Amino acid sequence: MTTKHGTFSLWTLLGRTSAVALAVGLGAGAAIGQKAFQGTPSIVSGDAYIPPSTDSVSLNSTQAVIDWTPDDRGPASAGTIDFLPQGNTVTFSSFSDFTVLNRILPLDGNGLPVSRAIAFNGTVQSQVSGSPPSAGGAVWFYSPGGIIAGANSVFNVGSLVLTANAIDISNGLDRNNIRFAGPAGSTSSVELLPGAQINALSVGSYVALVAPRVVQGGTVTVNGSTAYVGAEAADIRINNGLFDIAITAGTTDASGVVHSGTTNGPESAGSADPQRIFMVAVPKNNALTMLLSGNVATRQRRRSPRTGAPLCSRRVPTSPMTSTGTSSPRATPRRRWRRVSASDRATGGTT
Structure with a gap:
């Protein structure tokens, strides 16, 4: 055991370096004697309890950082590490809202860092205790070799971050300002395979996938904001349920972001209930083409032009889109937003 005390709408983003973007505005546990997460935890900060089965992480603090060393x-050359095998479930819980950063750091047989992707093929859930418990909390996962959410993976969480870029905690864990920084030239990726599911259904939830290459081929449903960010380094500020995204180092990947799955969420209840989906990629050296297809749907609430009273909702799917742009590697992105229709192409040019 390990214990330590202590209305969706559609937008594009045009940037100085042609940051191209699109924005539209619980399971069975591990068997006895086996481990759910295939790794050994070390609690870096915060107060948490993790049993030998690693099928639960109970937090007694609002924030925690946990380092995991995979058993593999x-x-x-051994390839992907099956960190959460199919059929296993891990539950993060606390008595109040929380944020937990899980840093999964593979080592080889000599105890040296090794670049290997880690895979989730089971279920991750997070909840705040109550009668009954409710989905809540923010669970963040970082692994430098990349993260793969397999076809049978399910995330039922309050909020979620999956990243191949290290998260800066030099000033503590700031849940509203997340600073991502990967090594120069990194080609690591975050990938959701077809069949993978992310459900963040609590009001004001968020999901962020951040890596030099982001591939979304699964199904993501968020009651709040979603961001797919293709970059080596980025800062994300969470402000009243919305993302403010600044790219500080672009990606050498030819696409940055590839979307072929489904991303959606519930209807916005009004201005106090923002619903947005952001897809952002900045080319570091050469032109970049984001490949956007699948289903990115908007739910619009129509009102009577005569009385202003709400009418029935309608769901507007986007058509397949492609985004391109070029950049100077020394330039700093500058964000500029303009509203477009769902059928427009999101195309960036140097400004």
């Missing part, structure tokens, strides 16, 4: 100590 193979070399880089």
Whole structure:
């Protein structure tokens, strides 16, 4: 055991370096004697209890940082690490809202860092205790070799971050200002395979996938804001349920963001209930083409032109889109927003 005390709408983003973007505005546990997460935890900060089965993480503090060393100590050539096998469930919980950063850091047989992707093939859920418990809390996962959410993976969470870029905690864990920084030239990715599910259904939830290459082929449903960010380094500020995204180092990947799955959410209840989906990629050296297809749907609430009274809602799917742009590697992105229709192409040019 480990214990330590202590109305959706559609937008595009045009940037100085052609940051191209699109914005539209619980399971069975691990068997006895087995481990759910295939790794050994070390609590870096905060107060948490993790049993030997690793099928639960109970937080007694509002924030925690946990380092995980995978049990699989193979070399880089051994390929992807099955960190959460199919059929296993891990539950993060607390008595109040919380944020927990899980840093999954693969080592080889000599105890040296090794670049290997880690895979989730089971279920991750987070909840705040009550009668009954409710989905809540923010669960963040970082692994430098990349993260793969397999076809059978399910995330039922309050909010979620999946990233291949290290998260800066030099000034503590700031849940509203997340600073991502990967090594220069990184080609690591975050990938959701077809069949993967992310459900963040609490009001004001968020989901962020951040890596030099982001591939969304699964189904993501968020009652709040969603961001797919293709970059080596980025800052995300969460402000009243919306993302303010600044790219500080672009990506060398040819696409940055590839979307072929489904991303959606419930109807916005009004201005106090923002619903947005952001897709952002900045080319570091060469032109970049985001590949956007699948279903990115908006739900619009129509009102009577005569009385202003709400009418029935309608769901507006986007058509397949492609975004391109070029940049100077020394330039700093500058954000500028303009509203477009759902059928427009999101195309960036140097400004």
